Amino acid sequence: MIGYTVSRLLxxxxxxxxxxxxxxxxxxxxxxxxATVIGGPSATxxxxxxxxxxxxxxxxxxxxxxxxxxxxxxxxxxxxxxLGIPVTDAVIARxxxxxxxxxxxxxxxxxxxxxxxxxxxxxxxxWIDQAxxxxxxxxxxxxxxxxxxxxxxxxxxxxxxxxTGGYVPFTTDPIGWLRTATLPALSLAMxxxxxxxxxxxxTMLEVLRQDYIRTARAKGVPEWVxxxxxxxxxxxxxxxxxxxxxxxxLLSGSIVIETIFNVPGIGSLLGNAISNRDYPxxxxxxxxVTAALLLLNLVVDILYTWLDPRIRVGGSA
Numbered sequence: 564m565i566g567y568t569v570s571r572l573l574x575x576x577x578x579x580x581x582x583x584x585x586x587x588x589x590x591x592x593x594x595x596x597x598a599t600v601i602g603g604p605s606a607t608x609x610x611x612x613x614x615x616x617x618x619x620x621x622x623x624x625x626x627x628x629x630x631x632x633x634x635x636x637x638x639x640x641x642x643x644x645x646l647g648i649p650v651t652d653a654v655i656a657r658x659x660x661x662x663x664x665x666x667x668x669x670x671x672x673x674x675x676x677x678x679x680x681x682x683x684x685x686x687x688x689x690w691i692d693q694a695x696x697x698x699x700x701x702x703x704x705x706x707x708x709x710x711x712x713x714x715x716x717x718x719x720x721x722x723x724x725x726x727t728g729g730y731v732p733f734t735t736d737p738i739g740w741l742r743t744a745t746l747p748a749l750s751l752a753m754x755x756x757x758x759x760x761x762x763x764x765x766t767m768l769e770v771l772r773q774d775y776i777r778t779a780r781a782k783g784v785p786e787w788v789x790x791x792x793x794x795x796x797x798x799x800x801x802x803x804x805x806x807x808x809x810x811x812x813l814l815s816g817s818i819v820i821e822t823i824f825n826v827p828g829i830g831s832l833l834g835n836a837i838s839n840r841d842y843p844x845x846x847x848x849x850x851x852v853t854a855a856l857l858l859l860n861l862v863v864d865i866l867y868t869w870l871d872p873r874i875r876v877g878g879s880a
Contacts, residue, residue, distance in 0.1 A: 661828035
């Protein structure tokens with residue numbers, strides 16, 4: 564297990580290097596002079612010189628790259644032009660909000676997707692299975708931003724059950740957090756719940772057709788034991804891999820959802836940075852999100868090898 568983990572960690576290094584180069588080159592992908600774009604048409608020569616100095620654009624290219632990586636190794640992602648504070652501080656301050664909503668959305672995805680997929684598989688070709696299929700089809704077809712707007716109109720404007728936006732920290736008011744986080748989390752979860760329903764249903768149906776399931780039933784093993792101890796355990800292995808992908812999508816999809824619901828997380832922070840041409844924040848946010856996703860994929864791979872040791876044995880061979 565340790566050797567496999569070290570191997571996976573080493574595989575992430577080239578990806579981080581590539582993403583860091585992309586993040587460094589973002590400011591050079593702007594047509595024309597980056598300082599002019601950031602400063603706007605009303606910027607004076609002194610303003611442009613100050614912007615170039617703050618971004619290090621007045622130095623040779625090799626010196627800029629070296630300075631960028633030295634700061635990166637020290638955990639310094641630069642200073643936000645929009646907020647006037649270090650990018651690292653801004654991202655760390657906003658990350659608990661995004662993580663809490665993403666985890667809440669993941670719980671909703673698991674509850675809705677797994678339960679619906681399992682029930683559909685156990686009632687194959689019945690009306691429950693057909694209803695679950697329709698739910699999954701609707702879930703994977705609806706854009707989450709459109710669903711978020713519909714939920715605001717329905718649950719906030721017409722019914723008045725939940726607020727239209729904002730955020731209350733869980734440590735301050737758990738009930739307030741639940742009220743403000745439910746609509747954003749549900750908007751993110753519906754699409755992934757539909758995907759998880761389809762995968763769980765198809766995997767469960769395949770497992771239920773295996774010989775060891777027929778053997779267990781022939782021996783008189785209670786049905787609930789067959790389902791929970793034999794079928795469900797083997798169904799969860801491919802689902803775990805999908806959950807890692809789902810959580811990655813939930814984190815990346817938070818930019819639009821947090822902007823719609825006015826949630827002050829990393830998503831809205833990056834959205835505002837893009838709107839205000841805050842390139843240090845964009846660079847730092849890109850690196851932070853990439854590192855978080857790589858760490859998440861590593862955790863999922865390790866969990867998968869724990870569930871299926873054959874992968875670990877094959878990887879170490």
